[in-house]
Structures are given as structure tokens and as C-alpha cells.
Amino acid sequence: MNALAVIKAAEQQLKERFQQMEEVAYQNQAKIIESFKEHRVREYHFNTTTGYGYGDDGRDLLESIYAHIFEAEDAIVRQQLVSGTHAISACLFGLLYPGDQLISIIGPPYDTLGNVIGKEVAARGTLIERGIKYSEVPLDLNGGPDFKAIAESVTDKTTMVLIQRSRGYTLRPALNIEQIKRLVLTVKERNQQTIVMVDNCYGEFTDTIEPIACGADIVAGSLIKNPGGGLAPSGGYIVGKKELINRIAYHITAPFLGKSLGASLANKRLFFQGLFLAPHVVLQSLKGACLFARIFEVMGYDVYPKWDEPRGDIVQAIKFDSPKEVLEFCQIIQNCSPVDSDVNLEYAAVPGYSRPIVMAAGTFVQGSSIELSCDAPFKEPYSVFLQGGLTYEHCRYAAHLLIQRFNGI
Ligand SMILES: *Cc1c(COP(=O)(O)O)cnc(C)c1O
Numbered sequence: 001m002n003a004l005a006v007i008k009a010a011e012q013q014l015k016e017r018f019q020q021m022e023e024v025a026y027q028n029q030a031k032i033i034e035s036f037k038e039h040r041v042r043e044y045h046f047n048t049t050t051g052y053g054y055g056d057d058g059r060d061l062l063e064s065i066y067a068h069i070f071e072a073e074d075a076i077v078r079q080q081l082v083s084g085t086h087a088i089s090a091c092l093f094g095l096l097y098p099g100d101q102l103i104s105i106i107g108p109p110y111d112t113l114g115n116v117i118g119k120e121v122a123a124r125g126t127l128i129e130r131g132i133k134y135s136e137v138p139l140d141l142n143g144g145p146d147f148k149a150i151a152e153s154v155t156d157k158t159t160m161v162l163i164q165r166s167r168g169y170t171l172r173p174a175l176n177i178e179q180i181k182r183l184v185l186t187v188k189e190r191n192q193q194t195i196v197m198v199d200n201c202y203g204e205f206t207d208t209i210e211p212i213a214c215g216a217d218i219v220a221g222s223l224i225k226n227p228g229g230g231l232a233p234s235g236g237y238i239v240g241k242k243e244l245i246n247r248i249a250y251h252i253t254a255p256f257l258g259k260s261l262g263a264s265l266a267n268k269r270l271f272f273q274g275l276f277l278a279p280h281v282v283l284q285s286l287k288g289a290c291l292f293a294r295i296f297e298v299m300g301y302d303v304y305p306k307w308d309e310p311r312g313d314i315v316q317a318i319k320f321d322s323p324k325e326v327l328e329f330c331q332i333i334q335n336c337s338p339v340d341s342d343v344n345l346e347y348a349a350v351p352g353y354s355r356p357i358v359m360a361a362g363t364f365v366q367g368s369s370i371e372l373s374c375d376a377p378f379k380e381p382y383s384v385f386l387q388g389g390l391t392y393e394h395c396r397y398a399a400h401l402l403i404q405r406f407n408g409i
Helices: 003-038 055-070 086-093 111-117 147-153 177-190 242-252 269-298 323-335 390-406
Strands: 073-078 101-104 133-136 158-164 197-200 216-220 236-240 317-319 356-361 373-377 383-387
Touching: 003 055, 003 269, 003 390, 055 147, 055 177, 055 236, 055 269, 073 242, 086 111, 086 158, 086 197, 086 236, 086 242, 147 177, 158 177, 177 197, 216 242, 236 242, 269 317, 269 383, 269 390, 323 356, 323 373, 323 383, 323 390
Parallel strands: 101 133, 101 158, 158 197, 197 216
Antiparallel strands: 073 236, 216 236, 317 383, 356 373, 373 383
């Protein structure tokens, strides 16, 4: 079979799956249009502002819309948040005091957050160095949350628990909404006061329900992933309880300044329009992920998740035997990118990551992983973590080249 025939056969198989995902995208699209209508978005809301950024109505309106869509009391949506790690780190530093206890209840957190916490090296400025007590509850043997161990670990001294929705650089499945609900319930039953925080990176709009509606207190993510829709040029968001948002805003700017300051130097149309497009772009990524899963499964590789398994994020992991194959895979993704397509990739050190990592991201927005991109840390089992795709057609194009290489056609 030639590559196109392999793709067409996979698409035939995926038809029903695609329809289910289209329905989720439709519901999220409707939710967002209704929110824009209710908030009476106008062209002047897109304008840039300067200096202190007092009275930036568009910025405040965008935050109200985020709060509304994520069913939260309040939101921080800022271009000054430099990444997802920054948004999550701001929540941790804004809410935790020396002596407080933080537990990551679904195993180790994302690599960059391990460094923020100071898990391995409690360097100056990390949470542990500042006196925050940290522990982890490992996953169960199937790679899922260990509800019993979680219940036992949460006590009246637990200030906050951290839940990561996406798989990160592991082969465990992403959490689904039902699991997030049950995790919140498990923690709150033990201690009503414990703050439940969700790292929502890559999870937004993969379902019709978001973590705040599951009872989470605070949720954060990156605008150069799902909710930026591929248009947001930078930034992060945080949604949750008003009182918590206030404390985090005091940390991000300064006490008593909070959310009132912060000029919008970049045109805000990109943030509004990106959010408007986000459900559709997430759909493109999800369809692409299913296609990659199916074709690599057919070619005999282990894929996580499988094409017909539920998805709580946009990430597709594929396991290879060697770093050489991983590098070849990433190079193909790079070569079919609209930007920097001729760049040669290699494993290298990246700020915030302890291990060498290769990142294919020939993207319009630097490092944007809602655009078709792929990362692979230098560790066993050698796997690629593929995500994004602004158009399904781009994913299909990449699939074509990947089949030609990995099917030996
Ligand atoms: C991407 C990501 C982050 C944050 O990464 P940044 O590159 O700093 O935006 C955090 N957690 C998870 C699970 C992620 O996928």
C-alpha cells in the first residue's frame, strides 16, 4: 500500500471517532460565542495600551470571558506571563508560605515544575528552599491515580495538592474529567481547606467540562497551547476562586496593585480571536493525534493513547527503540513545518529541563505547541511526544512523510 492508501484506510476507521470529537468542538464553540455575545466584545477592546495599563477595558473583558468559559469566579490572562510554567509557578509562589505542605498527587509533575519546586536540587529561589514541604503520591501500577494512597496522604496539614491533567513526558494516560472530579472529591473529603490546583496544559477544550467545574480551586495553562488557538503570540492564564486569584495577582505584580496594572503591548485581537478559534484548532490537533496513533499502530509501534482510547489532552506519544529513530521522527516533523523547515535537530539543553531534549517546532509563534510540533527527552523508553496542528491537513501531510520513512515504502 502506498502512503496515501494507508492514510485513507486509517481515516475510514477513524470516522466515528472524528464525529464524536466534532461534537465536543461544536459545544465549546457555542459556549465561546455565547460568552463573547454576553460580554459585548467591540473592536476597541483589541487596542494596545501603554505604561501602567490602568483602565485597560479589553484586558479586563478578556479576563471576564476566560472566567466565564472556565466557570470560575475570576481570571488572570496576561501576555506578561512568559509561559505555562510561569503561570503555574505564580500560583504556587502566590499561595504557599514557609511551612506549608504541597503534594503532587499524580506522581512527579512536569519537568520544569520539578525545578520550580526544587525537587532534585533545592537551589536558591525554589519552593523547597523557601521552606515549603513537598511530597509526591506515585501513580498506581496501571499508571492511573492511586486514590487510596492519595486519601491517606492528605491531612489537616496539607495546604495544596497539584494535579497534572496531561501526560507530560510519560506514557501514562491523561486524566479524564471523571477522574479529576473523583480526585477533587477524595482530597476535599480529607480536608475541605486544601487548595486543589490543576495544571491544565494541553487539556483545554478536549472535553466540554473543565477542571473548575469538577471542583478544582485554581487552574492554569499556557496561551501558546490550546486556548491561544495558535494566534496568541505569548502569555498564560489562571482561573479560579476570587480570593486565590487576588493573592496570585499580588504575587505577579505587587500587593495592592494586583490585576489593575499591566499594559497590553501586543494587540489583543490575537487573544480574543485565538480563543474564538481554540475549539476548532484543538479539534484539528485531536484528529491529527488519532491519525498518527492509528498509522503507527498499523506499522507495529506502541502508541499512547491508542486511536480509539479516550483523550484528555492533545498529546500523542509513540515509543521507539532508539534515540536515532526518535531523532529521525522529529526531523521529519521539522522538515514539514512552515517555518525553519531546513533546520537540523539535535538533543540539547533547554532552560528549565534537567535532561537533554530535542524539540521540533517549525512554528509561527516560537515554541508554540498548539502548532504541529514534537518533543523527546533523552531518556528510556525512547519516545516522541507529538502535539498540535493548526490544520488537520498539516498533520495529514506529516503523516504521509512519516509513513514513507517508517513503513519502508
Ligand atoms: C507545556 C506544559 C507545561 C508548561 O510548559 P511551558 O513550556 O512553560 O509553557 C506544564 N505542564 C504541562 C503538563 C505541560 O504540557
